[in-house]
Amino acid sequence: MLNHTMPNYKLTYFNMRGRAEIIRYIFAYLDIKYEDHRIEQADWPEIKSALPFGKIPILEVDGLNLHQSLAIARYLTRNTDLAGKTELEQCEVDAIVDTLDDFMSRFPWAEKRQDIKDQTFNELLTYDAPHLLQDLDTYLGEKEWLIGNSVTWADFYWEICSTTLLVFKPDLLDVHPRLVTVRKKVQAIPAIADWIQRRPQTRL
Template identity: 45%
Template sequence: MPSYKLIYFNLEGRGEILRYLFSYSNIEFEDRRLEFADWPALKPSIPYGQLPVVEIDGVIFNQSLAIGRYLAKKAGLIGKNDLDEIRVDAIIDTIDDFFSKFPWMDTDKAKKEFMDKSGIQLLAYLEKTLGNNSWFVGDSVTWADFYWDTCADCFENYLPGFAKDYPKLLALQERVKAIPAIASWIKKRPKKTQ
């Protein structure tokens, strides 16, 4: 069985989807959490100088969504057929486009303005996509549901109540967090620094 090491900062961010996938799959992994002060010394040895990365049997792989797809396939979380898989990928990429543009390091006012301007479109799209279903794609959980939950938690940390007008999306988060392996991970995960 391969050995896995996730290297990321001591926060949820882009690493949390990978932690969810490892936990859901019951794959043991080393969760190496860096403090920001330690990053400059490690950065030159990391592909493209970006985190998170996952080391599999000593080989480093970068890009959280590429790693996520690999883990999701192993876990059977990509949908039941090719069309499901493209739907899952489209939802994840849509959420990630927004996540990447979010002004994380800007003022609270800028964050709120960005969410008010661009977030409404994303949230309305996701709420409509979910419709009256329990999950985004098909009749079972996929990693798109996990990705929404981990990203929504990040947004919530910066803008409490950002999705309060979207009850279906909030209920989806509750369903994800109620999955036994995810609930167990959330209960035992270390406290984040941000």
């Protein structure tokens, strides 16, 4: 007989939203139980040395460690409408997620020198972010969601990434009310609203 019981999931990441938050949103929306294992920075070197690729988040699925947050997100959303309802929509979802991730990856999150970090953040938010936001706004147009006619994990990822960017530049979306509306619609989904309300409050 086939075993259809739900796998045991354990998500390991720092006590922050960061790269794990998209996975937490998906778990919340799909109502999947998991262990949200948050580690302290002091424990990271020891944990890092035990990981094949030395990076987190990792999702342990019945003892198997999966890495790369977006690969994990694709695994969890496969065969759900969150991934997109058609193969074309799924490609569009992946493209928007990758576009957002390309931009977020340009920030020197781990830079030790604060002056260099501040300068680079300021340049990206002042000169580069407006181009990305205009492209996203044009892509969204008059649609309710970024892709198709229902929410996908690309909308989740937009809300998560923009929440982080707004920490550094609170007026970032002032000229993009349609993109703000998508954020608010994601935040109003009952399962997501519940998670946002009860998650540990962290700056990033």
